[in-house]
Amino acid sequence: MNQNMSFRKKLGLFLSFAGPAVFFFVCVVIIPLIYGIYLTFTDWNGLSDVKNLVGLDNYAATFRDSAFWNSLLLTTGFALLSVLFINVIAFFLAYLLTSGVKGQNFFRAGFFTPNLIGGLILGYIWQIIFSRVFPSLYSIFPITLLQKSWLSAPGTAFASMVIVQTWQLSGYMLLIFISGFVGISEDVLEAAKIDGANERQTTWHIRLPLMVPSFVVCLFLSLTRSFKIYDMNLSLTAGGPYNSTKMTAMHVYTQAFENQRYGVGQAEALIFFIVIAVISLTQTYLGKKREVEA
Amino acid sequence: MSESSRAAGGHKTLSQVLKIIIAVIVLFIYLFPFVLVLINSLKTKVAIVKTPLLLVDAKGPQWVNYKNAIEEMDFIRAFGNSLFVVGVSVVLLMIFSSMAAWLFVRYNKWLASRISFSAMLASMIVPFQVVMIPLIAIYGAQLHLQNYRMTMVFMNLGFGVSMCTFMCHGFIKGNIPLALEEAARIDGAGYHRTFFTIVLPLLKPILSTISILQILNYWNDYLLPSMIFTRKQYYTLPLAIRTFYGEFSSDYGNIMAGLTLSVAPVIIIYLILQKHVIGGIVAGAVK
Numbered sequence: 001m002n003q004n005m006s007f008r009k010k011l012g013l014f015l016s017f018a019g020p021a022v023f024f025f026v027c028v029v030i031i032p033l034i035y036g037i038y039l040t041f042t043d044w045n046g047l048s049d050v051k052n053l054v055g056l057d058n059y060a061a062t063f064r065d066s067a068f069w070n071s072l073l074l075t076t077g078f079a080l081l082s083v084l085f086i087n088v089i090a091f092f093l094a095y096l097l098t099s100g101v102k103g104q105n106f107f108r109a110g111f112f113t114p115n116l117i118g119g120l121i122l123g124y125i126w127q128i129i130f131s132r133v134f135p136s137l138y139s140i141f142p143i144t145l146l147q148k149s150w151l152s153a154p155g156t157a158f159a160s161m162v163i164v165q166t167w168q169l170s171g172y173m174l175l176i177f178i179s180g181f182v183g184i185s186e187d188v189l190e191a192a193k194i195d196g197a198n199e200r201q202t203t204w205h206i207r208l209p210l211m212v213p214s215f216v217v218c219l220f221l222s223l224t225r226s227f228k229i230y231d232m233n234l235s236l237t238a239g240g241p242y243n244s245t246k247m248t249a250m251h252v253y254t255q256a257f258e259n260q261r262y263g264v265g266q267a268e269a270l271i272f273f274i275v276i277a278v279i280s281l282t283q284t285y286l287g288k289k290r291e292v293e294a
Numbered sequence: 295m296s297e298s299s300r301a302a303g304g305h306k307t308l309s310q311v312l313k314i315i316i317a318v319i320v321l322f323i324y325l326f327p328f329v330l331v332l333i334n335s336l337k338t339k340v341a342i343v344k345t346p347l348l349l350v351d352a353k354g355p356q357w358v359n360y361k362n363a364i365e366e367m368d369f370i371r372a373f374g375n376s377l378f379v380v381g382v383s384v385v386l387l388m389i390f391s392s393m394a395a396w397l398f399v400r401y402n403k404w405l406a407s408r409i410s411f412s413a414m415l416a417s418m419i420v421p422f423q424v425v426m427i428p429l430i431a432i433y434g435a436q437l438h439l440q441n442y443r444m445t446m447v448f449m450n451l452g453f454g455v456s457m458c459t460f461m462c463h464g465f466i467k468g469n470i471p472l473a474l475e476e477a478a479r480i481d482g483a484g485y486h487r488t489f490f491t492i493v494l495p496l497l498k499p500i501l502s503t504i505s506i507l508q509i510l511n512y513w514n515d516y517l518l519p520s521m522i523f524t525r526k527q528y529y530t531l532p533l534a535i536r537t538f539y540g541e542f543s544s545d546y547g548n549i550m551a552g553l554t555l556s557v558a559p560v561i562i563i564y565l566i567l568q569k570h571v572i573g574g575i576v577a578g579a580v581k
Contacts, residue, residue, distance in 0.1 A: 118515070125331050
């Protein structure tokens with residue numbers, strides 16, 4: 001299309017088409033992002049109009065905030081475990097459903113259901129299961145694991161979070177793996193068969209390498225979503241018992257809105273962002289390198 | 295399809311039956327939490343604590359749980375608030391992001407287009423936690439815009455435009471022939487008329503994908519609305535259920551009824567539009 005027009009006309013066209021989108025984007029994302037960096041150098045308490053510049057104090061405080069680093073470590077552990085379970089389960093379910101099971105669409109839709117509901121409500125549903133239903137099953141199955149609420153001890157509370165996260169997201173990743181399996185060309189599989197490859201060899205040497213793009217997408221989505229976990233954390237364990245399951249997103253929230261240490265909270269949020277960005281970009285980069293052409 | 299070749303082995307029927315049985319068992323486990331909430335929503339507190347797995351209460355179905363939940367959650371109002379915020383946000387989002395995407399594709403040499411589009415792309419890895427504190431500092435503490443539904447719409451748009459513009463951008467670039475627009479332009483239609491009569495109708499597939507993704511996002515959003523709406527009268531469904539849960543956490547029957555009520559609308563719509571939802575999610579994820 002003709003891109004040579006007067007500046008005024010260009011400006012009018014730009015503003016009337018991209019103007020609203022750019023305006024909302026700048027107001028809600030860009031300005032707060034920049035203002036947020038400024039906030040990390042102030043001692044704002046959330047109420048007063050005065051914001052004193054305090055230099056690098058908030059970063060020093062962040063450095064000393066062992067609860068923050070613990071939460072980051074905990075979140076990393078949670079994310080890694082969840083990503084592992086989510087993708088292994090989703091991959092095997094996808095394999096099962098694409099290997100000629102009738103009613104593939106029905107199963108696909110069923111497994112996806114938990115993803116329609118927000119983390120807050122899912123957390124509440126499972127809270128009842130872990131704290132009420134499990135102990136009440138103890139009379140039927142007397143095993144120690146069911147004796148008391150899973151949410152009352154740090155280890156089982158952490159496990160509960162991994163279970164709920166895996167339960168929800170594996171149904172999502174399943175969709176992506178299925179479309180990956182279905183997308184593998186019939187010719188390639190036929191060729192492998194003629195060359196005498198058995199079922200296991202075909203899966204290991206043909207399907208898996210061709211599924212790398214699906215893995216890249218699934219790992220990226222499950223990793224970033226597990227790192228940013230907040231809603232389910234809030235409703236399932238509320239960080240307890242004794243802050244043992246308080247993930248980074250929740251730590252940042254309490255630091256700012258409950259302890260009124262907005263500058264420190266914001267500095268921690270920035271570090272959190274950098275960690276997520278580095279991990280997810282590295283993972284995508286490494287994954288892309290392994291992609292093969294069919 | 296890969297299915298046929300893998301299924302063509304010797305013990306076809308036996309392994310098929312086995313696979314279906316496994317799939318059914320796993321699916322049952324996946325859906326069990328929802329079933330549990332549904333059956334317990336009609337039971338008394340005592341029955342829930344003692345026999346959560348029993349289908350019906352010995353005293354008959356406790357419809358009163360639903361009555362209590364609707365009243366205590368102010369369900370109708372919360373539902374209306376959610377509907378308003380989600381509806382307005384999604385409609386505006388689709389119009390504004392498709393317009394922006396069209397400009398970014400057709401005038402990709404303009405510096406302003408390139409900068410705006412790249413900034414939107416890059417912003418997609420920014421987690422909400424990074425902008426949440428400054429957002430409240432600016433729009434809450436300084437501009438006092440909390441407790442307006444339109445503030446929520448405004449922020450939904452700000453957080454949604456990047457992803458949607460990106461998706462529309464790809465679609466316009468790959469599927470909308472320039473020749474169509476040029477023909478309309480030669481016939482004397484202005485830029486806006488060309489866009490709204492020629493381009494926008496052709497964007498239907500991508501816009502339906504976007505709307506499904508965003509309706510789910512906005513409908514289930516908790517954290518942002520919890521910071522914008524501090525007054526009960528504006529509460530959206532997730533906020534209402536949270537307050538309700540806090541106040542009645544030992545009234546299991548009511549809680550279960552409340553949870554069922556908040557899950558039901560989405561599930562019902564899903565049952566009707568299931569194919570579109572799944573298709574939309576796959577298309578959105580692979581992008």
